[in-house]
Amino acid sequence: MVDNGGQWTHRIWRVVRDLGYETKIIDNTTPVAELDADALIFSGGAPRISWEAPKLGNCTDYLEHFEGPILGHCVGHQLIALYHGGKAGPADVPEFGLMKIRVIKDDPIFKGIPKTFTVWESHNDEVKSAPDFAILAESDNCKIQAFKHNKKPHYGFQFHPEVNNTEYGDTLIKNFIELA
């Protein structure tokens, strides 16, 4: 768990632990050479993607040098888009709390999950474009709710699977970890 200062970083840790995996929260300033993991999850956080990306510490380094799967939540998702040449910025319609999302492209990360389900959101910013990605899910207000990079094992969720109110959140995180 790479901590980007989210309210729910510790929740991700708890969900992963409860799924029975070994897990640890690390600061996002941890040098890439010190990473000792099979997979990384970037937490969300307060930093605004357009003008506070430096607060995301070494996350860009991890995307460059870490070989295993990476999943970004919220601002972590937005950073993954930027790193691969996409665009992110203030959302036209920010979303907070309950939202319905639709899966628009099949992917192993949605294994065992219906096409529409309820998620919990909390974002001021959003991904505007992600050219090298397969867009996997959308909501009425936000067209890029989930994506997967075309070559690298990099996934992003705009919503928060780690939150107890998100349906199938544990399954989503389990599906991601199984990719590792």
Added chain:
Amino acid sequence: MFNSKKFIKEQTSYIKDLVTGNVISGLSGGVDSTTATIMVHKAIGKKLLCVLVDTGLMRKEEIKLNTAYLKKLGLRLVVIDAQKQFFRELKGVTDPEKKRKIIGKVFIQVFDKVAKQHKAQYLVQGTIAPDWIESGGGLRDTIKSHHNVGGLPKKMGLKLIEPLRDLYKDEVRMVGKAIGLPAAIYQRQPFPGPGLAIRVLGEVTPQRVAVVREACAIVETEIEAAVKNKLITKPWQYFAVLLPVKAVGVHGDIRAYNDIVVIRSVETLDGMSATYSRLPHDLLEAISVKITNHLKDDVSRVVYDVTNKPPGTVEYE
């Protein structure tokens, strides 16, 4: 999965090794502080002195009830009446963060004094994960300064023991149950450390606290009766909030212009995300009628909060 038996074993042996000399515990009688205190008591026994502070901001009859059951648990307990001190420091303060910081400071002043008399170096607190998460620091934004974390003074003489720091409420309840607390305690609804001060929006005066205390008692009584009659399942947390704005009403053909009370009731696992409770209209109506009649000189209107978390939070300040 979280293993409460293993957790209790590890924490009590850690505390046993850590502590030299006497320890005091700041406890309110809520789930978190009582569970933390019982764990420390298990580890070090008689070296622990428990301090229940009567802030003047507790619920109806709460100090009396809590004193009785904490003593029944075999704890060595002192009750300190600090009501005047809290109200004096809170006079004229309306900013929620200022309120929380003042309350944190006064708590520590009280604990410091007791620690000195008891020659204690350690303070036990029932801090849990949402307290430090929401208090912020570093990259994390401050949502609310919890009095026991973000509300602590910068200079602290006492060293903290916080065995529940990494747990959420549902896990604390498991620990409480495993350590042998009665169900009435480990299933209690949460009550915030700053007490009714953060349910009185705007200035905290003894008079306004008395109004919200009565309103909270009505909400609790009605909801608990509905639970007992199997009309609803017990909400996670349910209470009243006094707003700092007034609304017009009519009482016996005479104009009334009094405060507004909010009924708040939420469902959540861990307090970190929540939905408002789908309470039946008949129940909401019964609460509304009771509040507006019993508190007719102070409250002219009752509203129900339908905000989830996020974008809201459970409490108001």
